[in-house]
Amino acid sequence: MKLLNKYITFLLFISFNLITYSQITKDYDLWLQYTKTYIYNDLLKNISLDTNNETEKVIKSELELASLKMYGFKPKFTNTGNADLILKKNSELDSSQKNISEKVNKLNNEGFVIETIKNSGKQRIIISSKTSIGLLYGTFRLLRELQISPNKKEFNIIDEPKLKVRMLNHWDNLDGTIERGYAGNSLWNWQKLPELIDRRYIDYARANASVGINAVTLNNVNANALILTPYYLEKVKALADTFRPFGIKVYLTARFSAPIEIGNLKTADPLNTEVQQWWNEKTNEVYKYIPDFGGYLVKANSEGQPGPQNYGRNHVDGANMLAKVLKPHNGIVMWRAFVYSETDSSDRAKQAYREFVPYDGKFEENVLVQVKNGAIDFQPREPFHPIFGAMPQSKLMMEFQITQEYLGFSSHLVFLPKLYEEVLKSSTKNKEKENTVAQIISSRSNELSGIAGVANIGNDLNWTGHPFAQANWYSFGRLAWNPELNSEQIAKEWLQQTFSNNSDFVASISKMMIKSRESVVKYMTPLGLHHIMGTDHHYGPGPWVNNLARPEWNPVYYHKADKNGIGFDRTSIGSNALSQYSPEISQYFGDLKSCPEEYLLWFHHLPWDYKMKNDRTLWDNLGIKYQEGVNEVRNMIKIWNDSKKYIDTERHQEISQLLEIQLKEAIWWKDACMSYFQSISNLPYPKEMEIPIYSLEYYKSLKFPYAPGIKPHW
Ligand code: GCW
Numbered sequence: 001m002k003l004l005n006k007y008i009t010f011l012l013f014i015s016f017n018l019i020t021y022s023q024i025t026k027d028y029d030l031w032l033q034y035t036k037t038y039i040y041n042d043l044l045k046n047i048s049l050d051t052n053n054e055t056e057k058v059i060k061s062e063l064e065l066a067s068l069k070m071y072g073f074k075p076k077f078t079n080t081g082n083a084d085l086i087l088k089k090n091s092e093l094d095s096s097q098k099n100i101s102e103k104v105n106k107l108n109n110e111g112f113v114i115e116t117i118k119n120s121g122k123q124r125i126i127i128s129s130k131t132s133i134g135l136l137y138g139t140f141r142l143l144r145e146l147q148i149s150p151n152k153k154e155f156n157i158i159d160e161p162k163l164k165v166r167m168l169n170h171w172d173n174l175d176g177t178i179e180r181g182y183a184g185n186s187l188w189n190w191q192k193l194p195e196l197i198d199r200r201y202i203d204y205a206r207a208n209a210s211v212g213i214n215a216v217t218l219n220n221v222n223a224n225a226l227i228l229t230p231y232y233l234e235k236v237k238a239l240a241d242t243f244r245p246f247g248i249k250v251y252l253t254a255r256f257s258a259p260i261e262i263g264n265l266k267t268a269d270p271l272n273t274e275v276q277q278w279w280n281e282k283t284n285e286v287y288k289y290i291p292d293f294g295g296y297l298v299k300a301n302s303e304g305q306p307g308p309q310n311y312g313r314n315h316v317d318g319a320n321m322l323a324k325v326l327k328p329h330n331g332i333v334m335w336r337a338f339v340y341s342e343t344d345s346s347d348r349a350k351q352a353y354r355e356f357v358p359y360d361g362k363f364e365e366n367v368l369v370q371v372k373n374g375a376i377d378f379q380p381r382e383p384f385h386p387i388f389g390a391m392p393q394s395k396l397m398m399e400f401q402i403t404q405e406y407l408g409f410s411s412h413l414v415f416l417p418k419l420y421e422e423v424l425k426s427s428t429k430n431k432e433k434e435n436t437v438a439q440i441i442s443s444r445s446n447e448l449s450g451i452a453g454v455a456n457i458g459n460d461l462n463w464t465g466h467p468f469a470q471a472n473w474y475s476f477g478r479l480a481w482n483p484e485l486n487s488e489q490i491a492k493e494w495l496q497q498t499f500s501n502n503s504d505f506v507a508s509i510s511k512m513m514i515k516s517r518e519s520v521v522k523y524m525t526p527l528g529l530h531h532i533m534g535t536d537h538h539y540g541p542g543p544w545v546n547n548l549a550r551p552e553w554n555p556v557y558y559h560k561a562d563k564n565g566i567g568f569d570r571t572s573i574g575s576n577a578l579s580q581y582s583p584e585i586s587q588y589f590g591d592l593k594s595c596p597e598e599y600l601l602w603f604h605h606l607p608w609d610y611k612m613k614n615d616r617t618l619w620d621n622l623g624i625k626y627q628e629g630v631n632e633v634r635n636m637i638k639i640w641n642d643s644k645k646y647i648d649t650e651r652h653q654e655i656s657q658l659l660e661i662q663l664k665e666a667i668w669w670k671d672a673c674m675s676y677f678q679s680i681s682n683l684p685y686p687k688e689m690e691i692p693i694y695s696l697e698y699y700k701s702l703k704f705p706y707a708p709g710i711k712p713h714w
Contacts, residue, residue: 026651027462030207031474031497034069034143037150043125047075048083050092054245055132059087059139062206066143070150082120085142087127087135097126103158104128108446110214110247111160112138114145116153125155133214133247140210148496159482162442165332165368165397165450166480167215167251168208169297170457174224174232180403180538180709182410183458183465188218194238201239204457205246211477214247217452221299221336223255225262228282237289244292251334254296254322257306258282269311270321283325295331296322297370297452302339315355316362323364332448334397335363337371337387340552347568347575348552349375353386357580361393368397368450373423375577376558378406378454379530380521381419383589383599386580388437389428395448398424398441402472403456405538407520409708410456410465411661413636417475417487418517424483429582438483451480466658467651470498471513488514505646512639515632521598523629523666527622528567528602531558532673537707540665541672544700559601561680565608566618567601578603597621608681619681623689626670630690633659633666672699 026033044067051057060077063085067075075085081094088097090104096119103113112129127138141159145152171179172186187200208216218236219227226232240250259265259278269275286293300307300318308318319335326333340351352375363369369391374382378401388396400420407414424438442449453476456464464470475490491510499505524541525532532555534542546556560568570577571590578586588594589603597612610618637659644652671692674685679696 026648027467027654028203030463030470031494032207032210033497034066034147035501036072037070039150041071041146041150041153043084043146043153044071044075045073046083046085047077048079048081048086048088049077050079051077053132055136055247056087058206058209058245059132059136062136062139062143066146070146082122083124085125085127087139089132089135090128090130093126093128097128100126100128104130107134107158107160110134110137110212111158112141114138114142114155114157116155123153136209136247137212144210144493144497148493148501150501161212161214161481162483163449163451163480165215165294165334165448165452166213166477167217167334167450167452168213168402168455168457168476169217169221169399169452170455171220171222171403172218173220174226177711178458178709179220179222180401180405180454181456181458182403182708183456183463183469184460185458187457187459188235188239190232190235193235197238197242200459201242204463205243205248207463207473208248208477209246211474212481213477215249215251215294215450216243216455217251217253217297217334219253221253221297222303222305223253223299225255225258227252228254228258228286229262230285233286233289240290240293249292249294250290251294251297252286254298255306256298256300256308256310256318267311268306270308270313270317271311276321276325279322280325283322283329283331287329287331293329293331295326295333295366297334297336298322299336299338302336314359316359319367319369320362320364323367327364327366330366332366332368333364334368334370334450334452336399337369337385338377338399342550345551347570347577349570349577350575350580353390353580356387357390359394360391363394365395366448368395368448370397370399370450370452372399372401373420376531380407380517380525381422381528381598382530383602384423384426384428384437386577388426388440389435389582389585390580396441397450397452398437400451400453400476402453402469402476403709404469404472405709406533407524408662408665409539410460410469411658411665412520413466413468413513413516413655413659413662414472414520415468415475415487415491415513415516416472417479417490418514420476420479421487424479427585429584442483451483453480467498467655468513470494499651500646502646505643508639509643512636516636519629519632519636519666521629522625522632523669526625526629527597527618528600528604529559530602531555534704534707537704537710539704539707539709540702541669541676541699543673543676544696560605561677563680563682565606565610566622566677566681567605568603569605570603574605608683616686619677619683620686622677623674623686626674627686627689630663630666630670633663637663667693668699672696675699 051060064074090101093101100113109131112134114127116125129135176185178186257268259268259275263278299305301309319333322333337352337356339355340348371385371387375385426437429435456469471494474494478490491513492506495506532543534540535545543555546554548554551557578590606618608619612621675692675696
């Protein structure tokens with residue numbers, strides 16, 4: 001009996017570990033699951049590929065892994081024209097493949113062609129590009145196609161990235177914490193680098209390359225100058241060496257006061273020759289470690305970061321000084337436009353435009369001005385930043401946030417491409433004219449262009465804290481490659497690769513993902529409300545906060561609710577932030593008849609009894625929207641429960657549990673915000689709305705000193 005018990009315990013132990021192990025690897029493997037397919041496909045049996053460089057070795061090992069997992073065999077690598085799959089640079093294609101070579105010739109260096117040809121009576125696939133990196137992208141593309149459509153045998157794909165720099169911005173600190181990180185600590189183990197190359201660095205690079213991300217800034221924009229010292233540069237070099245075969249360049253943030261902090265100079269004035277000399281030497285030193293170093297990302301004169309204005313200089317002086325020292329090395333500067341003045345008491349939404357637009361056309365050609373998608377700060381919904389329509393002579397780079405600082409951290413399922421798409425598709429002139437944000441940031445011929453996403457990646461086993469947050473990393477990469485892609489398509493292909501190819505599953509869950517962004521807007525900041533979250537950590541609602549040092553830090557500054565009404569008047573009789581848009585757009589948002597309800601309180605201050613399109617008052621609609629948000633999360637839970645049979649129990653359960661957090665917090669947002677707004681409007685809740693569970697005092701009393709993403713208050 002005793003022996004039997006021991007045996008059962010042993011079995012339980014084994015099965016528990018197997019379950020845990022499979023969950024861990026599935027979560028860990030991201031969208032590169034290469035799930036076993038029972039459709040026998042011999043496309044990868046014999047592969048012709050040179051392995052002359054590190055990138056080609058990466059291609060080989062990815063094909064081996066994928067083939068083994070999907071089909072159960074390892075491909076044979078040959079060097080003959082008889083292979084099933086032939087990977088060749090266009091310079092190496094033979095004369096019979098001239099038409100493929102012509103197609104490749106028209107593409108940029110990272111573009112590729114995948115084509116099925118017939119020779120010697122057999123079908124073969126050719127992947128061709130000008131470069132090995134292009135071949136790597138082509139390989140990942142083929143593997144995606146094979147996962148999405150296991151039956152497919154004929155390919156006719158031509159593709160190339162529309163943006164040059166497709167970058168993740170890690171807000172990782174040298175102490176291992178991540179500003180606004182909700183998926184654990186930093187991946188970069190500075191202590192053990194450069195010797196220890198964690199397997200995760202390689203898998204991180206694979207994941208990035210698979211969606212075309214080719215640039216990473218390793219450290220926080222709230223920068224620490226120490227990253228530029230030899231002690232760290234040696235470690236940065238180890239990461240750069242690891243990422244290089246995957247086509248990924250490393251960039252660093254440059255703390256503007258570094259010449260003082262690590263260079264022993266008295267000043268960091270960009271016009272001072274000693275300072276210029278210091279940056280020149282420092283930059284040369286960086287390139288000795290990392291010959292293909294990408295360049296510097298700079299947050300200057302923003303939220304306490306030092307910058308040229310400390311010396312009476314301006315953004316152009318600062319950016320161009322760095323651009324000049326990077327130029328000989330082909331490096332670039334990404335100068336952030338996320339600024340709001342410590343002294344300017346006017347509408348914060350207007351300040352970045354004011355500081356930057358006068359300098360249009362003055363930046364060096366290797367400077368990208370990095371602009372957040374909206375003028376405030378990564379809110380669940382913001383109209384596009386007016387700078388996008390106002391600096392035609394400058395190179396503008398988009399900054400999106402992938403980490404969910406204002407969108408429920410990594411506990412809420414929110415599919416962000418809907419937000420990205422909305423901004424990218426926004427027309428800066430008028431609804432009809434071709435002048436979208438996507439077009440503005442895309443490459444004009446061969447010029448420098450870029451897009452950055454603030455990473456949501458940490459050392460959690462599943463990388464992103466929430467399995468569905470992996471979709472945001474994936475989708476950011478896909479949209480960076482082609483900002484015109486459709487978010488629904490991206491959701492579907494991500495699901496197919498990550499979870500299941502079952503068409504019912506993909507149809508219902510992609511629909512749920514697509515709706516999720518609007519749901520979070522509804523239960524957090526409906527009808528154009530914004531910036532009403534808790535102070536510092538930004539966790540949960542805090543619309544009542546009114547005691548912070550600067551007016552624009554306080555939620556009350558943004559919603560301006562009083563007994564008569566609510567909303568921020570940005571029309572000509574208000575702050576006139578609308579004047580920063582083109583006349584057509586300004587008219588569109590400014591006129592109550594055309595302003596979409598989604599942006600109403602962003603641009604208008606309206607009475608509580610203002611009649612909306614559904615003939616109900618603004619007050620009623622506020623409650624209705626908050627409730628809809630909550631109801632939609634309930635519906636997500638239902639849809640997710642119904643999908644149980646399609647995927648593994650472990651990930652299914654994990655996501656169900658996370659959805660419970662989302663529901664709890666959606667109700668909290670609704671209850672706290674509506675209780676607070678009711679204390680001002682003194683109106684009865686609309687009948688559609690469930691009455692708040694607790695009192696306003698209760699919601700106000702909640703404190704979260706250990707919320708993730710900030711340095712804890714001990
Ligand atoms: O979104 C805000 C964040 C800060 C961040 C800042 C920025 C890195 O709350 O944590 O700092 O924006 O983008 O610089």
